[in-house]
Amino acid sequence: MELRKQHDNRNLAPDIPDDWFVPKAKDQDAAEAVVRPSLSYWQDAWRRLLKNKLAMAGLFFLIALAFMAIFGPMISPHNVSEQSLANQNLPPSSKYWFGTDELGRDVFARTWYGARISLFVGIVAAMIDFAIGVIYGGIAGYKGGRTDNAMMRVVEILYGLPYLLVVILISVVMGPGLFTIIFALSVTGWVGMARIVRGQVLQIKNYEFVLASKTFGTKTSRIIKKNLLPNTMGPIIVQMTLTVPSAIFAEAFLSFLGLGIQPPFASWGSMANDGLSTILSGHWWRLFFPAFFISLTMFSFNVLGDGLQDALDPKLRR
Amino acid sequence: MTGYIMKRLIAMIITLWFIITLTFFLMHSIPGSPFNEERNTSEAVQRNLEKFYHLDEPLYVQYGMYLKSVVTFDFGPSIKKSSQTVNEMLGRGFPVSFELGIVTLIVAVFSGIALGIIAALRHNGFIDYLAMTIAVLGISVPNFVLATLLIQQLAVNLAILPVATWSSPKHMILPTLALATGPMAIIARLTRSSMLEVLTQDYIKTAKAKGLSPVKIVFKHALRNALLPVVTVLGSLAASILTGTFVIEKIFAIPGMGKYFVESINTRDYPVIMGTTVFYSSILIIMLFLVDIAYGILDPRIKLHKKEAS
Numbered sequence: 001m002e003l004r005k006q007h008d009n010r011n012l013a014p015d016i017p018d019d020w021f022v023p024k025a026k027d028q029d030a031a032e033a034v035v036r037p038s039l040s041y042w043q044d045a046w047r048r049l050l051k052n053k054l055a056m057a058g059l060f061f062l063i064a065l066a067f068m069a070i071f072g073p074m075i076s077p078h079n080v081s082e083q084s085l086a087n088q089n090l091p092p093s094s095k096y097w098f099g100t101d102e103l104g105r106d107v108f109a110r111t112w113y114g115a116r117i118s119l120f121v122g123i124v125a126a127m128i129d130f131a132i133g134v135i136y137g138g139i140a141g142y143k144g145g146r147t148d149n150a151m152m153r154v155v156e157i158l159y160g161l162p163y164l165l166v167v168i169l170i171s172v173v174m175g176p177g178l179f180t181i182i183f184a185l186s187v188t189g190w191v192g193m194a195r196i197v198r199g200q201v202l203q204i205k206n207y208e209f210v211l212a213s214k215t216f217g218t219k220t221s222r223i224i225k226k227n228l229l230p231n232t233m234g235p236i237i238v239q240m241t242l243t244v245p246s247a248i249f250a251e252a253f254l255s256f257l258g259l260g261i262q263p264p265f266a267s268w269g270s271m272a273n274d275g276l277s278t279i280l281s282g283h284w285w286r287l288f289f290p291a292f293f294i295s296l297t298m299f300s301f302n303v304l305g306d307g308l309q310d311a312l313d314p315k316l317r318r
Numbered sequence: 319m320t321g322y323i324m325k326r327l328i329a330m331i332i333t334l335w336f337i338i339t340l341t342f343f344l345m346h347s348i349p350g351s352p353f354n355e356e357r358n359t360s361e362a363v364q365r366n367l368e369k370f371y372h373l374d375e376p377l378y379v380q381y382g383m384y385l386k387s388v389v390t391f392d393f394g395p396s397i398k399k400s401s402q403t404v405n406e407m408l409g410r411g412f413p414v415s416f417e418l419g420i421v422t423l424i425v426a427v428f429s430g431i432a433l434g435i436i437a438a439l440r441h442n443g444f445i446d447y448l449a450m451t452i453a454v455l456g457i458s459v460p461n462f463v464l465a466t467l468l469i470q471q472l473a474v475n476l477a478i479l480p481v482a483t484w485s486s487p488k489h490m491i492l493p494t495l496a497l498a499t500g501p502m503a504i505i506a507r508l509t510r511s512s513m514l515e516v517l518t519q520d521y522i523k524t525a526k527a528k529g530l531s532p533v534k535i536v537f538k539h540a541l542r543n544a545l546l547p548v549v550t551v552l553g554s555l556a557a558s559i560l561t562g563t564f565v566i567e568k569i570f571a572i573p574g575m576g577k578y579f580v581e582s583i584n585t586r587d588y589p590v591i592m593g594t595t596v597f598y599s600s601i602l603i604i605m606l607f608l609v610d611i612a613y614g615i616l617d618p619r620i621k622l623h624k625k626e627a628s
Binding site: 153156157160161162163164165166168169170172173245249252253256257258259272273276284287291294295296298299302303 | 329330332333336337340341344345347454455457458459460462463466470557560561564565568569580583584586591595598599602603606
């Protein structure tokens with residue numbers, strides 16, 4: 001009882017001397033300080049991407065391929081269209097690094113020349129998809145309601161179209177060529193992008209930070225530019241890294257059916273197609289090099305796309 | 319549910335009509351007539367030929383006749399092979415292509431799911447990396463390249479399998495392998511990532527805590543939920559297998575629909591191009607429709623009548 005009373009007393013009127021209170025040492029702040037520098041979303045994503053070895057390998061290959069596409073034909077001692085009937089179907093050697101084809105043309109020079117066309121087709125198709133898809137999907141998602149419904153009906157119909165069949169039909173009609181391929185790929189290609197952007201915008205526009213932004217009286221154009229687009233960028237970039245290889249693939253497919261790039265121009269697809277017919281006579285290098293670089297490009301874009309997906313969407317991170 | 323199905327049915331018919339119309343007008347805007355190649359045809363013969371195929375009628379009349387023929391499923395005679403009708407060609411080619419497509423789909427789905435499960439269960443282990451390397455390679459290598467490599471190695475160098483044609487189960491192995499690898503890779507990756515996600519869920523922990531056997535956890539609890547994303551891509555996979563058959567049938571000299579389609583493109587055989595395109599498109603659209611319905615049945619969380627807004 002005595003003890004209890006004493007205890008109570010101390011609690012009610014604590015008799016603590018003032019000198020018990022010591023100012024906190026300055027260096028103790030360090031424990032609470034932010035250790036790592038504050039990173040923006042993109043810096044953080046980049047950091048995560050750097051850790052992904054496979055994705056970095058993909059990025060490295062792509063840079064190397066782009067470099068060779070630009071400088072490869074210059075490095076080669078032979079001209080792209082230089083024919084030499086004395087040097088038909090030669091296997092790879094120190095003179096012809098990747099061998100020659102049935103007209104004695106240097107496969108090395110043609111491979112990098114083909115890289116230009118294949119990469120060009122892929123990148124331009126992806127950029128057109130991006131431009132149309134972001135605008136269309138953005139408007140549909142932001143406006144919502146009846147506009148969205150009407151716009152998405154169109155997308156639904158186009159989405160139901162068999163992609164390659166339409167591409168084939170358009171190529172048949174317009175005649176084969178570089179422009180035809182890009183046009184045919186873009187006619188239905190943007191639909192996927194539009195769907196992704198619209199879905200993202202639809203979701204994000206209801207988030208609190210957008211509401212807050214609206215409450216402050218921000219203009220619509222600024223909301224779209226500053227709030228919506230940066231937050232949809234992740235899936236858009238991932239979609240683009242997957243569009244490029246599928247466009248390159250489609251070009252190869254068309255070239256295989258004889259609807260692709262026509263001679264004297266060459267793409268990897270048309271070179272592989274030419275090489276196919278000679279593979280049984282043992283001229284393996286004619287198919288191997290274009291096929292190898294198609295596969296390497298597809299591989300690089302795919303692993304880079306996967307890596308970007310993981311890096312840009314930390315919620316899915318494991 | 320029935321309301322949703324009705325809406326989807328109507329959308330499906332509109333898409334089909336769109337394809338038919340698109341095909342028709344695209345085909346008729348091609349410069350040149352299918353009879354250009356014929357030599358030594360007099361003016362009169364030319365006119366008679368055009369009259370026989372109604373090419374002399376105004377475009378809208380031809381369009382009307384074409385719509386009617388599609389509805390009655392009669393695509394008329396081929397222009398290049400005058401003794402055959404498009405229906406006969408489809409009747410002969412479709413069973414072969416169907417066989418190739420279905421076998422490929424089955425192989426791709428089962429091996430893809432198996433590969434995905436193994437990779438997910440051994441996450442970040444050697445088998446996972448091996449399976450995913452196979453999957454990435456499968457996506458990266460075009461099927462015509464794979465087909466050629468298979469022919470060269472297995473059929474020519476080792477001579478253990480026939481090079482081409484389609485007459486016995488042995489003949490089916492190479493084309494199926496070449497065609498199934500890409501879709502298999504896609505399914506494997508999808509299965510793996512959705513398995514990994516599902517395996518972290520609380521109900522899997524509960525199942526483990528109950529002391530269920532790993533086999534039961536994987537197949538009864540995890541897989542059912544992990545396979546939903548796989549179902550969604552089945553439609554587009556079927557599409558890629560279908561277009562893949564053009565190339566594979568050409569390489570392996572398989573007498574399927576793809577062969578007629580590619581031939582008809584090169585010879586500008588309008589009725590055959592239109593017939594095969596419409597036929598292919600119908601199959602694909604019906605496929606996408608069925609996948610959507612199946613998805614709704616498999617995943618009760620998805621309210622179909624709400625989805626119509628999307």
